[in-house]
Amino acid sequence: MEERSGKKIFGGIAIGKIKLYSKTENRVVRSKVDDVEAEIKRYEEAKGKAIEQLHGLYEKALVEVGEANAEIFNVHAMMLEDLDYTESVHNMISMQNVNAEYAVASTGDNFAEMFANMEDDYFKARSADVKDITERVITILCGGGGSGDIGDEPAIIVAEDLAPSETVQMDKSKLLAFVTRLGSSNSHTAILARTMGIPALIGIGYEDDWNGKIGIVDGYEGKFIVDPEMPVLEEYFKKKEADDEQKRLLLDLKGKENVTKSGQKINLYANIGNPGDLVSVIENDAGGIGLFRSEFLYLESENYPTEEEQFLAYKKVVETMGGKKVIIRTLDIGADKQVDYFELGKEDNPALGYRAIRICLTRPEIFRTQLRALFRASAYGNLAIMYPMIISVDEVRKIKEISKSVREELAAEGIAIGEVEEGIMIETPAAAVISDELAKEVDFFSIGTNDLTQYTLAIDRQNAKLDAFYDAHHPAVLRLIQMVCDNAHKAGIWAGICGELGADVTLTETFLKMGLDELSVSPGCILSVRKVIREAE
Secondary structure (H helix, E strand, O other), X not given: OEEEEOEEEEOOEEEEEEEEEOOOOOOOOOOEOXXXXXXXXXXXXXXXXXXXXXXXXXXXXXXXXXXXXXHHHHHHHHHHOOHHHHHHHHHHHHHHOEOXXXXXXXXXXXXHHHHHOOOOHHHHHHHHHHHHHHHHHHHHHOOOOOOOOOOOOOEEEEEOOOOHHHHHHOOHHHEEEEEEOOOOOOOHHHHHHHHHOOOEEEOOOOOHHHOOOEEEEEOOOOEEEEOOOHHHHHHHHHHHHHHHHHHHHHHHHOOOOOEOOOOOEOEEEEEEOOHHHHHHHHHOOOOOEEEEEOOHHHHOOOOOOOHHHHHHHHHHHHHHOOOXXXXXXXXXXXXXXOOHHHOOOOOOOHHHOOOOHHHHHHOHHHHHHHHHHHHHHHHHOEEEEEEOOOOOHHHHHHHHHHHHHHHHHHHHOOOOOOOOEEEEEEOOHHHHHOHHHHOOOOOXXXXXXXXXXXXXXXXXXXXXXXXXXOOOOOHHHXXXXXXXXXXXXXXXXXXXXXXXXXXXXXXXXXXHHXXXXXXXXXXXXXXXXXHHHHHOO
């Protein structure tokens, strides 16, 4: 038995025979041509056929993985039509009198190297796309067809790397999982694997003698086990059985509306802490993201994250969600979430201290940088902004002034922004009590029940000695939620919950009766909450 660890791309358990997948390598030899025009024509015909194939792959992917993920094949087609790429091939054929295969291979190598040497991870990943389109044209020039044949029986595919086109062309009914030595979590192949629900690992070297052996892919733990011993195999059969049962539940509920038997509808979104959680959001069929905690960018950095770093992170999330709503909470950091470069200092009661919007309003340079990144990202999807720890109308008006200034600044620079809803978190009793006034200033409310409960009950939820006194179902908390919901609707805005109470299925019917418009919960809770909603009268 051999066990190796890799980077998790998509969760799940797969057990089956290993198939080493190797691409049909096209051997490109440089040769001299006499008729340059005929050779350019041959290239143009091959390019046209490649584009036709890519459009076919787009249609196939559209059905299997949705428009947002299928778009990569339209992008590949556009890359083939890129003037710089085409001119490079034409010039090489014309000036060096070389065959089209050699000109395409050389151009592809040059462009792929250019992308690979870029600092940004996103552009580095595009190097693989250049290689993919180049290999496609060369295969056509060499008289070959498509790729993606993995044999007649289900298998765990182990490869050096996989191109998006290869992944889509593989027969999904025979693809148990894939494991690659190369690749990145930002690659389109990784995104496709997540969307198709295929357990996947990258960064795992392989041996030639693995072919035909039994393998286990544990996409949750990032493990790949080859030739497992019987006790390990039996253990994983049990794990797979439990995993399959969860997936059956997903299949039963996936795509179904969050609607009661009487026809009442409610939006069911997911709470996430970083872009890596998008896998679970997609896997559990969330209708959108109700809380994206942006502070991960600050907690994982050694200095203030730049506007560009933030923009790329937010852009990735909204693009991946393909038009579904993404509500991003502005920086909620404080003395309880220490970041050295903020130099916040120790506080006796950080929950009541210098945190969240209080930092943003007193350090506007940090706030404006984040807002610029958010508004820029809004042009790429359905993005909303949510401001935390509000206690007064005055705070909201100051936020709106800064927000307006940032939008005007971006417009003056010619930078496009989308239609952005701006809302606030209701997590203090003060905000709940004056929610009728706050509702006149914003587009929505999202109730943060974790803090609202601790502030209402005057109980530190981190103090284990107070567990016996902590009551998340306290009538005072529920009355405040009802008040907030009612005041929102009177003002014509929507109200939801993004705290842990949203996932408490013993309260789901209560929230429906209150008239809440949205519940945002951990991705893994989506299905259980949807089940209760659909069974409610």
